[in-house]
Amino acid sequence: MAVRTMAEFVAAGEQPEYLFWVGCAGSYDARAKKVTIAFTKLLQEAGMSFAILGNEESCTGDAARRAGNEFLFQMSALQNIEVLNGYEVQKIVTACPHCFNTLKNEYPALGGDYEVIHHTQLIDQLISEGKIRIGKGMESKKLTIHDSCYLGRVNGEYIAPRSVIDHLQADVEEMAASRSRGLCCGAGGAQMFKEDEPGDQRVNSARIDQILETGASVVAANCPFCITMLMDGLKAKEKQDEVMVLDISELIVQSNDL
Amino acid sequence: MAISQIIFILISLVVFSLAFVQFGFVIRNIRLGRPEKIVGHTGWRWKNVLLVAFGQKKMFKRWIPAIFHFFIYTAFLLTQIELIEILIDGAGGYHRFFADKMGGFYTFLINFIEILSVLAFVATVIFLWRRNVLKVPRFFNAEMKGWPQLDGNLILIGELLLIIGIFSMNGADVLLQQIDPANYPDTGTLAISSWLGPSLFEGLDSNFLHIIERGGWWLHIMVVFGFLTYLPHSKHLHIFFAFPNVYFTRRRSRGEMENMPEIMNEVKSMMGLVEDTGAEMGEDIPQFGAKDVFDLSWKTLLESYTCTECGRCTSVCPANTTGKKLSPRKVMMDIRDRLDEVGKNLKSGKPEFVSQDSTGAKLSAQNYDDGKSLFDYISSEELYACTTCNACVESCPVLINPLEPILAMRRYDILTNSAGPGDWLPMFNSVENSGSVWQMPDERAAWTKELDTD
Ligand code: SF4
Ligand code: SF4
Numbered sequence: 001m002a003v004r005t006m007a008e009f010v011a012a013g014e015q016p017e018y019l020f021w022v023g024c025a026g027s028y029d030a031r032a033k034k035v036t037i038a039f040t041k042l043l044q045e046a047g048m049s050f051a052i053l054g055n056e057e058s059c060t061g062d063a064a065r066r067a068g069n070e071f072l073f074q075m076s077a078l079q080n081i082e083v084l085n086g087y088e089v090q091k092i093v094t095a096c097p098h099c100f101n102t103l104k105n106e107y108p109a110l111g112g113d114y115e116v117i118h119h120t121q122l123i124d125q126l127i128s129e130g131k132i133r134i135g136k137g138m139e140s141k142k143l144t145i146h147d148s149c150y151l152g153r154v155n156g157e158y159i160a161p162r163s164v165i166d167h168l169q170a171d172v173e174e175m176a177a178s179r180s181r182g183l184c185c186g187a188g189g190a191q192m193f194k195e196d197e198p199g200d201q202r203v204n205s206a207r208i209d210q211i212l213e214t215g216a217s218v219v220a221a222n223c224p225f226c227i228t229m230l231m232d233g234l235k236a237k238e239k240q241d242e243v244m245v246l247d248i249s250e251l252i253v254q255s256n257d258l
Numbered sequence: 259m260a261i262s263q264i265i266f267i268l269i270s271l272v273v274f275s276l277a278f279v280q281f282g283f284v285i286r287n288i289r290l291g292r293p294e295k296i297v298g299h300t301g302w303r304w305k306n307v308l309l310v311a312f313g314q315k316k317m318f319k320r321w322i323p324a325i326f327h328f329f330i331y332t333a334f335l336l337t338q339i340e341l342i343e344i345l346i347d348g349a350g351g352y353h354r355f356f357a358d359k360m361g362g363f364y365t366f367l368i369n370f371i372e373i374l375s376v377l378a379f380v381a382t383v384i385f386l387w388r389r390n391v392l393k394v395p396r397f398f399n400a401e402m403k404g405w406p407q408l409d410g411n412l413i414l415i416g417e418l419l420l421i422i423g424i425f426s427m428n429g430a431d432v433l434l435q436q437i438d439p440a441n442y443p444d445t446g447t448l449a450i451s452s453w454l455g456p457s458l459f460e461g462l463d464s465n466f467l468h469i470i471e472r473g474g475w476w477l478h479i480m481v482v483f484g485f486l487t488y489l490p491h492s493k494h495l496h497i498f499f500a501f502p503n504v505y506f507t508r509r510r511s512r513g514e515m516e517n518m519p520e521i522m523n524e525v526k527s528m529m530g531l532v533e534d535t536g537a538e539m540g541e542d543i544p545q546f547g548a549k550d551v552f553d554l555s556w557k558t559l560l561e562s563y564t565c566t567e568c569g570r571c572t573s574v575c576p577a578n579t580t581g582k583k584l585s586p587r588k589v590m591m592d593i594r595d596r597l598d599e600v601g602k603n604l605k606s607g608k609p610e611f612v613s614q615d616s617t618g619a620k621l622s623a624q625n626y627d628d629g630k631s632l633f634d635y636i637s638s639e640e641l642y643a644c645t646t647c648n649a650c651v652e653s654c655p656v657l658i659n660p661l662e663p664i665l666a667m668r669r670y671d672i673l674t675n676s677a678g679p680g681d682w683l684p685m686f687n688s689v690e691n692s693g694s695v696w697q698m699p700d701e702r703a704a705w706t707k708e709l710d711t712d
Contacts (some may be wrong), residue, residue: 003709024695036705054702066665069673105511106513153648189645189646206580
């Protein structure tokens with residue numbers, strides 16, 4: 001099924017319920033694109049009315065702002081707000097906690113006011129409305145949960161991912177450092193785009209040690225940058241064949257063999 | 259008037275004026291910060307004060323230190339009642355001014371204080387043990403070497419002296435009440451001193467008991483006075499500043515970096531979104547971000563004085579725990595130390611601190627220049643290691659936000675200094691030129707083609 005853009009909706013004289021904000025990672029990163037596709041499938045299965053901005057979307061500016069480059073952030077953000085306001089967008093859903101945070105908490109001061117939700121929250125809602133099926137594919141698999149900083153500590157959402165995971169009937173083993181004590185993956189604050197400062201180890205490597213301690217074979221994540229970092233960390237320890245890192249949307253899709 | 263009264267009054271006057279001057283110095287320093295409007299939502303603010311400052315809600319994320327800290331803290335609060343009596347007795351030449359006036363309630367109060375003091379004593383010994391024998395790692399990061407470590411121990415030792423003072427005074431008093439009831443009013447049975455006193459001092463003659471009683475009394479009040487003048491130089495300032503600091507917590511979401519309207523408006527006018535106001539940023543590029551303490555909000559400066567150096571933030575900082583130099587506690591301590599330095603120099607009024615283009619003018623915060631800045635305390639290596647994970651913010655028991663100054667300094671380094679990690683340039687260029695953090699040949703929506711083939 002094709003995904004329609006906002007421009008196509010408007011041309012047809014329609015307005016979608018949600019704008020799906022794909023983000024840079026979701027659009028271009030090979031691994032994150034799989035998450036974008038999994039989430040799109042769920043939206044389609046649930047019969048949601050949604051659009052993407054397509055080529056009219058550009059970076060929210062999260063990384064630029066946290067790197068200290070306010071000019072660049074303002075340029076990106078104001079351009080996006082022009083487009084979003086032009087389409088009279090009301091509700092936005094995104095699979096990236098960084099986009100989620102910037103759209104939700106930072107765009108209002110610049111004139112962009114939207115109702116923004118993270119895809120784990122929408123998936124949770126759609127499951128409870130009976131619009132998304134859960135299969136048995138994940139049953140009794142040993143699974144642990146990695147909270148992204150920008151969904152968890154920054155925006156206080158620890159429940160939605162767990163509530164979705166509850167439906168999978170997996171064997172969930174939380175890490176000692178979870179929820180508000182969860183350890184960062186090391187990507188935030190534009191770290192993703194630079195080498196680490198000198199130290200004893202990389203942050204993702206410390207997190208992988210905690211993950212391995214649980215004995216889980218699946219890590220449920222909710223951020224494209226966490227997924228990259230955790231997969232890199234597993235590779236560095238040659239554990240990539242023993243532990244899978246999956247987004248919440250992928251867990252549902254895989255449970256169903258969609 | 260007895261000679262001891264005169265001595266007491268003189269010492270009190272000196273101590274109170276010293277404390278007044280020193281607290282004034284700290285408050286003047288805080289006012290050197292950039293103005294930031296933090297107003298409204300009074301109900302929410304008082305609720306925070308009640309839960310977080312009085313109730314120590316965030317301390318209880320770590321149970322063991324929380325409980326012991328709570329003993330010391332409640333003992334501290336309640337001993338203030340006794341302190342009132344000590345001041346009245348000392349200045350007026352009375353002995354236990356409230357004892358006969360309050361009767362049974364007095365016994366109740368002193369008992370309460372005694373029990374809390376024992377708990378506080380135990381807690382203090384445990385804290386000394388945690389710091390010096392158990393060596394809890396968060397007290398041993400690089401920034402804790404020297405003065406901060408001594409500071410922590412001095413306070414604890416002072417605490418022990420306070421309590422020893424109380425029990426020598428009360429213990430001897432219990433015996434003196436039997437020997438000389440005319441001068442030593444009945445306090446009723448005391449939970450601790452009524453057995454501790456006799457078991458330590460039984461059989462001593464009344465002169466000696468009198469010396470012990472007075473010794474305890476003077477020890478207690480002198481340590482209190484010592485604290486009062488010592489606090490402004492110590493992490494222990496948190497016992498006062500935690501309250502205003504929690505009250506003035508910012509309401510902004512953790513996820514929102516403070517907007518920079520000057521830049522927003524400039525970009526808007528560049529993009530033709532607003533009428534050009536003519537107020538262009540001409541040749542004189544204004545300074546953005548924080549270079550020195552003057553550029554940080556007064557709230558951040560208040561936070562720097564409120565920091566208890568407990569290291570909860572640093573112990574959960576992913577950069578620090580993986581061996582990077584960044585330590586959020588050090589950031590707060592550095593801001594305070596720099597602020598102290600600037601404050602002292604300003605106070606000296608020396609012309610050498612007047613910036614070159616104002617030579618001849620009187621030294622003020624506006625023309626201050628000592629050739630140094632916060633960057634002499636906090637290196638870029640530290641600033642750029644931060645992942646903005648907010649673990650430090652989450653962990654601080656007194657609601658300090660170390661991330662705020664870190665990001666403000668990054669802004670200065672990038673926007674005004676045009677410095678920063680070279681690795682970021684491709685990302686910056688790419689966002690500017692192609693609207694994505696990576697330069698990609700494909701169109702943004704190209705992934706949709708993979709949807710059906712997947
Ligand atoms: S926000 Fe920065 S300073 Fe604070 S804990 Fe995270 S990495 Fe450390
Ligand atoms: S900033 Fe807060 S958590 Fe960190 S050392 Fe200071 S008081 Fe403790």
